[in-house]
Amino acid sequence: MPKQRISLADLARLANASHAASGLAHERSAGTFPSELEPQPAGRRSSSEPHPLAGFDANANAISQAAHPTVADLSECLFFSPGDGRIWLQDQRMVLLHSESLGSLRRELIDSIGLDKARGLLTRAGYVSGARDAQLVRKQWPEADPTAAAMAGTRLHALEGVVKVELVHASYDATASAYEGEFLWHNSSEDDEHIAAYGVGGSPACWMQVGYATGYVSTLFGHLVVFREVSCRSSGDAHCRVIGKSVDLWDDVQQDLRYLNAQAFVGSTAAAENGVVPVADLEAYAAANPGPDQTMVGASSAFNAACHMLQRVAPTTATVLFTGESGVGKEMFASTLHRISPRAAQPFVAINCAAIPETLMESELFGVERGAYTGAGTSRAGRFERAHGGTLFLDEVGTLSFVAQGKLLRALQEGEVERVGGSKTIAVDVRVIAATNVDLRQAVREGRFREDLFFRLNVFPIHLPPLRDRRDDVPLLMGHFLAHYNKRHRRSVAGFSQAAVKAMYNYAFPGNIRELQNLVERGVILVGDGEAIEVHHLFSSGESLAQDVLSLAWRDGGPATLSLLGARPAPAPDAASGTAPGASQGGPLEQAELALLRQAIRRCGGNLSAAARELGVSRATVAYRAKKFGLAV
Structure with a gap:
């Protein structure tokens, strides 16, 4: 007889029904998060909040505690089956372990293989955990604002009993793919066990939590974001403080990356390769860097x-x-x-x-x-x-x-x-x-x-x-190949839009890493300097995306673009869109073709020959397609 799976949120509602009836309010002070499992009111993005693709600047006032996914939303994903010994966080099996048992494992690792290797092993284990939670949030709440999706990681970490997170500040520029954030950690379980075993020392000890934060935010935004613990209870500080930045914003990131690499021969060169190579240096760069395959990249x-x-x-x-x-x-x-x-x-x-x-x-x-x-x-x-x-x-x-x-x-x-x-x-x-x-x-x-x-x-x-079995490596590979092809093709592409990141995570990659590499190179070639790579820049050659992933977003007074933000509303063709009233709207692939063609012609100032060279097709093809879609040139 199958055992019933009981949601922890349901149990919490029953246990706290009397408190809810009395109107008990949740704590909403600056930068704090409710530890209760009571359901919270549904939150919506206000008109003053930025669009998910425009980036966000988060602080205590900009991030509502009610923004989905809330603690109650996340607890809905936690299920128990006490009769057959299984616990799930959505579709991921979980276990409840004594904190002291993890502390014992930590001590044995340090004593047997040394502090440095133990730190690397635990950091990588935390990275995988963070990446898994980010995938859960993406799958369960695909349309969540970046603000809410990013903060869901802090709530999941608290729900899992690891640490309570207090936001100091966080900002993300989607156009430039630049993230910066600062957080305080309270009640760290890692600190408790490390101090119990070794006392207060001279270096931070929240290794798994740093790996978790790196894995979660990197997976969420599609490029490597490195977190560093700058103060820690294990080193005598009053509380733990961590700073996270996109890898290219750190000046001395190699030490941090070393703990993400299982072996010394593994290492992403995204930080070293960031930027554009001057024309005079291209020959020397090509000789010293024959291809992106020379660097082992991964953390799964x-x-x-x-x-x-x-x-x-x-x-x-x-x-x-x-x-x-x-x-x-x-x-x-x-x-x-x-x-x-x-x-x-x-x-x-x-x-x-x-x-x-x-x-x-x-x-x-x-x-x-x-x-x-x-x-x-x-x-x-x-x-x-x-x-x-x-x-x-x-x-x-x-x-x-x-x-x-x-x-x-x-x-x-x-x-x-x-x-x-x-x-x-x-x-x-x-x-x-x-x-x-x-x-x-x-x-x-x-x-x-x-x-x-x-x-x-x-x-x-x-x-x-x-x-597809090592998706934790996708953000590292995307950042690695983006930096490489920015240099090779003398471009300065900013990064990937949130829609493109979601598409890459949902794509099956039948061609594996070689296909991912080709998709990123295609995007670097198609997008303009300083712009973010969109979905239609990547998947423009017949690749098959799930219907619930690829949809068409329409902007008032602007062109249609493929994105993952929701279903396509029916548009009213007008002159501002550049499409004749009688032009065929077609399906998603035809809309992708239309968007690519329109952008190429606009960038080339209406010169069809130049647009054809940019797209890698004949001028006759561009002229035919422009006439088909009713584009004025």
């Missing part, structure tokens, strides 16, 4: 687990097999493995097995002697020889033919190769790293891959999860 638990395995196997010579969908970053992980291994000073040679014709695969891998076949005018070393002393990366190894598989197996077993047309063997010292996006075990069962070769390659497998 799945990403950190893969990084720990990478660090574990790096000092050895074991063969490593990377598995995962196309676009998850297998080649980047492989090159990082080589870079942190003892072979880093030796060659790293990569070959895409799917891109080499079967007739040339043997000569590519093992080399060819002069005169071996028509056209072989000179002897040439193969990839194994060129990688001698270093690492050979075999990408898409599952596409090799049976003949090539047999020859590869012999080279791995014997540690020597024989060139095509040669008569002597050549000893090679090569570490082999392979990658595939197919299930090799299934391929073995179907007779498409040699079982003995599979076991030879599968010495140390590392699975890289798809991006």
